[in-house]
Amino acid sequence: MIDLEASPYSRFEYGIKSETTKQKYVKRLELFFDFYRIEGSTVEQKSENFLKVIKYGKNTQKLTDLIMRYMSYHLNRAQKREISRSTVRNYYKPIKLFCEMNNIVLNWKIISKGLPPAPESSNDRIPTLDEIKELIKYPDRRIKPIALTMISSGIRVGAWEWLKWKHIIPLYDEEKRHIGAKIIVYDGEPEQYFSFITPEAYISLKDWMEFREKQGEGITRESWLMRDIWNTGRIISNVKELNLKGASGLISVPKKADSNAIRQIFTRAWKIQNIRELHNQRRHEFKSTHCFRKYFETNALNSMKLLNVKILMGHDTGLEKSYYKPAEKELLQDYLRAIEFLTIQDSEMKLTKEVEELKEKSKENEYIIHGKLGEKDKQIEELIRKQEKTDLLIQSLIDSGQLKPIQKTSNK
Known part of the structure; x- marks a missing residue:
């Protein structure tokens, strides 16, 4: 007959996504079991025996006291500077997950009251x-x-x-x-x-x-x-x-x-x-x-x-x-x-980018120069047109007798 009931440890393991997190959580959960000398040669056996010790959900106050006493131990370690205060919660998290995954309902708000606040984002700098x-x-x-x-x-x-x-x-x-x-x-x-x-x-x-x-x-x-x-x-x-x-x-x-x-x-x-x-x-x-x-x-x-x-x-x-x-x-x-x-x-990539930027800048300068030269050409063409109109007007006045041509004088 197939045993459809999962073990306490397998439920706990199911709740962990990352392999790295799993390694840390398993190690710290076993530290909790060892703190109370729970019997077993593996963490799986210790998980089973731990639930038997606390009579599986029938005495939540006893378990609350056990967890609070264990966390007090780590708070004392933090006071002695054996560990940093920011790491105390790391010993709390796997215990909480183990209980939640095994439907053990505790007042976690009370248990976490004495713990240091969750650390804010680190102010470590990045390497240069x-x-x-x-x-x-x-x-x-x-x-x-x-x-x-x-x-x-x-x-x-x-x-x-x-x-x-x-x-x-x-x-x-x-x-x-x-x-x-x-x-x-x-x-x-x-x-x-x-x-x-x-x-x-x-x-x-x-x-x-x-x-x-x-x-x-x-x-x-x-x-x-x-x-x-x-x-x-x-x-x-x-x-x-x-x-x-x-x-x-x-x-x-x-x-x-x-x-x-x-x-x-x-x-x-x-x-x-x-x-x-x-x-x-x-x-x-x-x-x-x-x-x-x-x-x-x-x-x-x-x-x-x-x-x-x-x-x-x-x-x-x-x-x-x-x-x-x-x-x-x-x-x-x-x-x-x-x-x-x-x-x-990759200095080659950076150099290529610098060259491209210089080429782009050169194109922009070339465009500006061409633009200004174009404007000068237009101005010159406009002056030529105006001069041609003036010459035509003068010639028509001369032809109609309204204007006498200027006679060049010679010095003797």
Whole structure:
């Protein structure tokens, strides 16, 4: 007989959309169970046993007290500066989701009363162009394609969990010139959307995939965009591998580089390149990877519509979504205007744009000069016509005897 009832843990898991969020929520939920020494060798078993301990919905006050005591523990940690006050709520969220997904009704307003207010938007700055240029000099071939892709598309670091080579689609204009690429984000997930990347970001990704193929990896459309580092000896001898064992992998057996690995790559790169300073004792001036998303938003808004930027970032635009549905072509045309602000190293593109601007300015000056010369020509023609009329009038007066011609006098 088929068991149609879902487990407490599977209900909790169902309520999480992002794989990155899932990893964090599961870890913190298990911390809650371990705090009260709930038995079980897995988080699934602990979930089952926890509901038995609280007698599954029959004693909500007991559960409320348990959660409040647990949150008080983290508030004390914040007071001792073991964690920041802004992270206390992160321990509360998975517990709330677990209860809600298992139909446990609690007065969350009471429980959250003692918690610090939800943090407002961060005032971290974005890295400068020179800082990014210095970063991508770091001797890990993955740094450049990851940074340029995130900067030019605005994707979250968690998106790399899904990205494969097939999700990068090169784009060309009517004259068959390469203008960038479309990127499919969270393919197959409910939150799937698309964005674009600049020509330099696409070329950087393409170079990375071709490098892997030359090294012996069988590249297909299903290949992960980012993978573990393999033992290349002289090529990457100083880069410590980021897998759990701390050893290099094999070129022929690629392992996907997940979002945690990518965060570690950039945390180390910022530090070794001596770029990112501490804003205070606990925080840096900008986030390790989220800064790229903020860089995209800030610079794209230099030339794009606000709602189009939100759409390309995968933001929920709220009510606007029902009324504002731009076509992909319209989004691309708006994005193309922002490429110069999202380009980091492509000096050729910037130089071409400067040349085009100079040519356009030259055309304008030429047009003005031609216009002024045309006006002078008209004025000269008008003067000639007037002179001809005057000459005709004088000649007619002479012919009628009303005017005597002027006699030239000679000096003797």
